[in-house]
Amino acid sequence: MSDLLERLRDRGWRMTAQRRVVAEVLDGEHVHLTADEVHARAVVKLPEISRATVYNTLGELVTLGEVLEVATDKRAKRYDPNAHRPHHHLVCARCGAIRDVHPSGDPLADLPASERFGFTVSDVEVTYRGVCPNCSAA
Template identity: 75%
Template sequence: MSDLLERLRERGWRLTAQRRVVAEVLDGDHVHYTADEVHARASARLPEIARATVYNTLSELVSIGEVIEVSTDGRAKRYDPNARHTHQHLVCSKCGTIRDVHPSGDPLAELPEAERYGFTISDASITYRGTCPQCAAA
């Protein structure tokens, strides 16, 4: 994740302790925390970090494309740092767990011209829903 900090610096960002901590929390694959979870984990390392700062930093990371915002259920948005490799999401309807998955087709190519209504389409995201093994066993 230090390369993320590097990229941020190249964009002229001021590297504050708060931003560093948020970036560290988001480190790793298959991480899909809510803003609140990011705040909780960041607080563990930097107790005085403000909620607003976490929201600000997450929004900035999303706007420059380093992190993807995932809203699967109308509850809290989740933040997915694995933005450099296109992938889709598999969500457990019961516990809300999210996995990154890689389907075979290209959904963008599968939308006929007649179904585009003049839109300029930039992106397609697929959400698979089901029950995870843990919840199925319970």
């Protein structure tokens, strides 16, 4: 993740304690936090960080393509730091747990020209839904 900080500095990002903390919080695999969850964790490391800054920083990271917004949850946006390895998501319909998954095949190729309605299609987001082992056991 320090790679990330490097890349951002190279792109002219001013490096502040707040931004560093947000980047740290987002580090890891299978991380899919909402903005408020990011804020909650950031506050632990840097108590005076404000909500607005977290929202701003997340927005910038998304614009820069370093973090993805995913819509697995219909309430709040979630942020996925794993932006450089293409993947999709598997969501538990009961507890909301999210895993990154890598389906075989290319869904983009599955959309014939006749179904594109003149759109220039550039991206696909696939969300699998089901019940996770924990929840199906209970």
